[in-house]
Amino acid sequence: xxxxRHETRTAAGAxxxxxxxxxxxxxxxxxETAADQSEKExxxxxxxxxxxxxxxxxxxxxxxxxxxxxxxxSKNASLETCDLGEGAGKLESAYAKLPRYFKxxxxxxxxxxxxxxxxxxxxxxxxxxxxxxxxxxPGKVSDMEDLVAYIANKSSGMKFSAQVGHxxxxxxxxxxxxLFYRRSSIEDFSCATCHGDTGKRIRLxxxxxxxxxxxxxxxxxxxxxxxxxxxxQMRTMQHRLWDCYRQMRMPAPEYGSEGITALTxxxxxxxxxxxxxVPSIKR
Amino acid sequence: MKPLSISVVLAALSFPALAAxxxxxxxxxxxxxxxxxxxSALEDWKPRVGQDETQRxxxxxxxxxxxxxxxxxxxxxxxxxxxxxxxxxxxxxxKGEKIAQTGTGGQFSDEPGTVNGGNCYxxxxxxAAEVSFGTLGPSLLGYGKLKNFQxxxxxxALAKIFNAQSVVACSNMPRFGYHKFLSMDQIxxxxxxxxxxxSPVNK
Numbered sequence: 001x002x003x004x005r006h007e008t009r010t011a012a013g014a015x016x017x018x019x020x021x022x023x024x025x026x027x028x029x030x031x032e033t034a035a036d037q038s039e040k041e042x043x044x045x046x047x048x049x050x051x052x053x054x055x056x057x058x059x060x061x062x063x064x065x066x067x068x069x070x071x072x073x074s075k076n077a078s079l080e081t082c083d084l085g086e087g088a089g090k091l092e093s094a095y096a097k098l099p100r101y102f103k104x105x106x107x108x109x110x111x112x113x114x115x116x117x118x119x120x121x122x123x124x125x126x127x128x129x130x131x132x133x134x135x136x137x138p139g140k141v142s143d144m145e146d147l148v149a150y151i152a153n154k155s156s157g158m159k160f161s162a163q164v165g166h167x168x169x170x171x172x173x174x175x176x177x178x179l180f181y182r183r184s185s186i187e188d189f190s191c192a193t194c195h196g197d198t199g200k201r202i203r204l205x206x207x208x209x210x211x212x213x214x215x216x217x218x219x220x221x222x223x224x225x226x227x228x229x230x231x232x233q234m235r236t237m238q239h240r241l242w243d244c245y246r247q248m249r250m251p252a253p254e255y256g257s258e259g260i261t262a263l264t265x266x267x268x269x270x271x272x273x274x275x276x277x278v279p280s281i282k283r
Numbered sequence: 284m285k286p287l288s289i290s291v292v293l294a295a296l297s298f299p300a301l302a303a304x305x306x307x308x309x310x311x312x313x314x315x316x317x318x319x320x321x322x323s324a325l326e327d328w329k330p331r332v333g334q335d336e337t338q339r340x341x342x343x344x345x346x347x348x349x350x351x352x353x354x355x356x357x358x359x360x361x362x363x364x365x366x367x368x369x370x371x372x373x374x375x376x377x378k379g380e381k382i383a384q385t386g387t388g389g390q391f392s393d394e395p396g397t398v399n400g401g402n403c404y405x406x407x408x409x410x411a412a413e414v415s416f417g418t419l420g421p422s423l424l425g426y427g428k429l430k431n432f433q434x435x436x437x438x439x440a441l442a443k444i445f446n447a448q449s450v451v452a453c454s455n456m457p458r459f460g461y462h463k464f465l466s467m468d469q470i471x472x473x474x475x476x477x478x479x480x481x482s483p484v485n486k
Contacts, residue, residue, distance in 0.1 A: 170306040178313045181345050183338040185331040186389055186464050187457035190342065194419065196455075202405045202417040249389040250331060251324035259320030 057149060057227035057234040057279035064150025067143050073123030082118035084111070084151065085163075095155035096276060099172065099265045100163035108172040110261040112238050115147055134255045135242075136233045148236045149225050152278045160221065160276065162269040169265065172258075176266030179259055180210065189248040191263070210270050218274025221267055227281040234279060237264055310343075328391075341453035353452035361449040363461045364442050372441040372474050379476025380483070382469050383409060389464060399464050401444075401473055406456070409476070410483035419455060427478035428485040441474045 071078045084094035085102065099110040105117055119125035136142040164173050183190040194202060195210040208216035225236045241260050245253050253260055321332045337356050340348055348356060366372070385400020387393055403409060406420035430436035443450055445460030459465040465473070476482050 167306070171308060174306045174308045175313055175316050178308060178310075179317070182313070182317070182334075182342050184334050186462040188338060188341075188455075188462075189457070192345070193455050196346075197419075200418050202419065203415045205417075207419075246390050246392055250391075251321045251328045252391050253320045254322060257320045259316045262316065 055227055055279060055281050057225065057281065060146045060149035060225075060234045061153045061279065062150075063141065064146035064148070064153075067147055068150055073119065073125035075122065075124040077123050079115070079118055079122060079147075082115070082122055084114055091151055091154040093155050093158050093161075095152040096158045097161050097163050099169075099261045099268070101166040101168050106168075107258075108166075108168050108261060108265065110238070110256070110264050111148055111151060112144055112236070113256045113261060115144065115151075116256060131255060135235075135239055145225070145234055145236055145239075148238075149234055149279050152225055152236075152276070155276050156278050158276055160218070160268055160271050160274050162265065162272045164265070164269055172262045172265050173269055175259070176262035176264070179263050180266055185249045187249050191244065191248075193248075210267060213270045213272060215274075217267060217270035221271035222274045222276045223278065223280040223282065225279045227279060228283070229281065230283055237267075337448060337453075344453070346453040346455070348452050356452040357449055360446045360452075360458065360461065361442075363458075364445045364449060365460065365467065366438070366441070367467060367471060372437050372471060373479060374468060374471030374473075374475045376472070376475040376479045376482040376484075378469075379472035379474070380410070382465070382473050383476055384413075399469075401459060401465055401469070403473065411486070412483060423477060423484065425485055427480065427482065430478070432478065432480050432485075437474060437478045440478050441470060444470050444473055444477075 068079045081088045083089075083102075083104075084091065085097055085100050086092070086094045095111060098114070099108050101108050102114065102117075107113075109117065116127060116130075119130065120127055130143055133140055133142045134144055136145050163169050180191045180195075183193075190196075192211065194200075194207050197211075198209040198216070200207045200209075208220045210217050210220075221237070224240060225234055227234050238255065238260060241263060242253055242255075245251075317332060321329075324332060334342065337360065340352055340356060344352065382401045383403040385398075386402040386405055388397050388399030403423075404413060404416050406417045408416040408418075408422040408424050409426075411424060426440070427436075430440075444465075446458045447454040447456035448458055457464060460467070460470055477484055479485065
């Protein structure tokens with residue numbers, strides 16, 4: 001069953017639970033074995049917190065729905081005619097099949113790139129302004145994150161169906177795989193340094209293995225976008241990959257670039273058949 | 284960027300290994316995607332986007348270079364190693380402990396002036412009391428003791444930290460000295476943390 005929004009949920013309820021989660025994390029962090037314990041404790045509460053009544057990321061889902069339906073931009077149009085691959089305005093299962101090839105753009109696009117395409121073509125939106133808020137922060141909401149939350153949630157309960165049939169999709173997948181193994185920068189890291197083997201950890205943080213299809217990739221990809229308790233923000237895979245490159249000591253990757261999309265397609269293929277349960281909540 | 288020849292040879296070597304149903308993308312196309320992905324990088328960050336010869340060979344062979352290539356890497360990396368001028372490879376193990384514990388430095392999110400850490404604990408067990416350690420590398424608990432606290436071993440440890448690939452081609456361990464990610468003083472301090480009889484690593 002798809003976990004969808006509870007109409008009865010209130011923002012106040014989510015806020016109260018959020019305060020509880022943060023309090024919990026803060027309390028444990030005071031002790032020496034902080035990372036270990038807080039991860040375990042949060043794991044324990046995760047099932048409970050995954051309840052849409054309580055996960056603050058459902059506020060993003062709500063905002064995303066409004067953004068999708070509101071007429072904006074120089075063309076004063078909503079996004080409701082945007083085709084995310086399943087047909088104009090059809091949101092169910094769209095996220096489960098992205099990134100994918102779009103004939104009109106003659107490119108493989110991920111959700112963010114496709115949204116920007118629609119905002120530009122359909123709404124005549126001010127992309128510069130929208131991209132100045134590509135990631136949320138204190139006092140800064142992100143339309144992109146909210147829209148991703150709303151649209152991804154429409155695939156919650158469904159399974160990833162990675163699109164690698166079109167030659168351009170096959171090419172993007174191959175580029176994504178090459179990027180995954182590409183070592184560079186001042187610590188010689190690649191994605192595979194941390195995600196190239198099964199059952200490894202960094203400090204106490206378990207690392208998913210993305211070199212082969214299966215559970216690690218499915219559990220990971222199926223749980224983004226997610227509410228990051230440690231960041232007090234909802235985050236998307238676009239942000240997660242940006243954060244990985246930060247840790248790899250690389251410069252910040254371009255938002256919605258071909259490389260990020262290629263990597264996302266590679267990871268989605270490894271997660272093929274995995275169930276999507278989003279937005280989730282993580283440490 | 285020097286030898287193009289290596290990557291061409293390796294491309295030829297590694298491509299037939301790909302499954303028949305997979306599309307082979309020429310390395311130049313991948314590099315074009317990489318350049319576009321980091322096109323806004325500041326001038327002094329741009330060199331990080333490219334690859335040196337060792338990184339390129341390790342990428343093309345997915346860290347499994349054929350013997351001949353591995354030998355070339357080890358020889359090249361060995362040649363990069365500098366030793367302290369006074370011959371003393373052991374610094375202050377207490378400072379070394381902090382370096383082993385620190386995971387910041389060199390990230391675009393770091394404040395200017397952030398001192399780089401070696402982050403050894405991200406990948407290695409070291410002192411018994413520190414239970415928050417990673418498992419990407421082998422346990423180094425009691426490493427100096429295991430090596431009988433011999434002076435020659437201390438020097439080898441410094442060389443390993445300076446350039447891990449002088450010992451293991453395409454190791455996942457960063458080449459701390461080669462990249463100047465850690466200073467010589469920092470490397471000496473970490474060497475002492477690893478090798479000194481007084482260090483908690485060897486207690």
